[in-house]
Amino acid sequence: MLELTTTRHNELIDPFFHAWGWEIPVYLFLGGLVAGMMIISGYFLFSGRYKETDCSCYYLPRLSFIFLSLGMLALFLDLEHKQYVWRLYTTFRVTSPMSWGSWILILVYPVLIANMLLRLPETTKQKIPLLKKISDKMNSSHNLIRNIGVINMFLGAMLGMYTGILLSSLGARPLWSTSILWLLFLMSGLSGAAAFVHLIAKNVYERELLAKADNGFLIIELFVIMLMIIGLVVSTQVHKEAAMLLLSGRYAAVFWVFVIFIGILIPLLLQLLAVNHKIHHTPLAPILVITGGIILRFVIVYAGEYSHWFIVK
């Protein structure tokens, strides 16, 4: 038996580490959602679906732009020394995932703007003829559009992976030190984005396609969660204890009820019935997927912060 007591009483650190509040899970969720939306709209551009006038690849970039900006606002709100935020962009630290992330975000914006330029609102075209000219020029090249699609998919994948790598690089928190977290967040981002597009798409074909794709993403996500937990359980004692936080400990109720059942299993069942024409498509399934995606980020961030090497009593 080992019992540790400490006289340390630092804010955000004791009695257990809780330096990141709601802002980081929200940032990670929105980052993942935008990543998924970029991959989906990139795929539609690449595959030629952009020729359909109601293709979601025309409004997804605008929504991505808004969600990403909200995510960055959440990140900014979390900073404790806000007046120095510009320091992120005076250096690139190759060993720091946060540095990679801030530069990836900077690259994502011009790509989203390029995507937005493909289909400008009529009022914008009339007010700013230069933008209309650029848009017309872009639309005249099929290859250029396909390339924008490829870059969207590539950067979307980078962004989605980064949201997981950011946490898994922090080996001091046993729950996060699993190399599969990037895949979990990428899959969750893709399934959240597919659910979101399913919810708002005007085109029936897209709705059907994304419901089917979402089922695939949800199954992979479930599998990745299983692998992550197995990996932790067969590792060291501290990693095992970290996994137990989700399986039977402090965060188990939220994890099982909201992440696994409400966020994955129930919508998966509803969507499987819908794509097999047993029931009508219902907005409930995508809403549950999105809710599960948000709660997943909260659970992983909070339980990860709680997991530790020392057992301090």
Next chain:
Amino acid sequence: MARYAMVIDTTKCVGCQDCVIACETENNVPEGYCRDWITTATSGKFPTVQLEIRSERCNHCSEPPCVTSCPTGASHIHDVGGVVLVNHDECIGCKACLASCPYDARFIHPDGYADKCTFCIHRVEKGEDPACVSVCPTHCMHFGDLDDPESEVSKLLKERKYHTNLPEAGTGPNIYYLI
């Protein structure tokens, strides 16, 4: 090149917290926070239990994850002695370094930057001991250069048994506890 380290004799430490107060005074540590603290570890099975009292702080790790995770370079390894420091006006307060430290040795100063023990580098560069070492009434704390085989810390580690905290975390801690 020097490699500064601290060697603490747990058989002499009584947990009086002089080191904690000395650090707070020397470094203007804001009220309610601490850069060093006392940990009491009780191990074994009753009635054969063992008690170890330790003065703990940042381990000035040789492979510091707080430095590699910092996105701005504010957390860095000082040119002298491998001491891990934070440049306050480069720190954005993102808390990645706090999250990456397995010892939870850092905190956010009320002014917004990440803060922690500096090994009192401002004193060490003048040839003095860190404040905590200089006040210990039982003389259980020793500070010096491990690269110098003649230094007191090198000799103590040659002569005595010791352990470090969480060597399994792989950060290469430089606070040694004599047992």
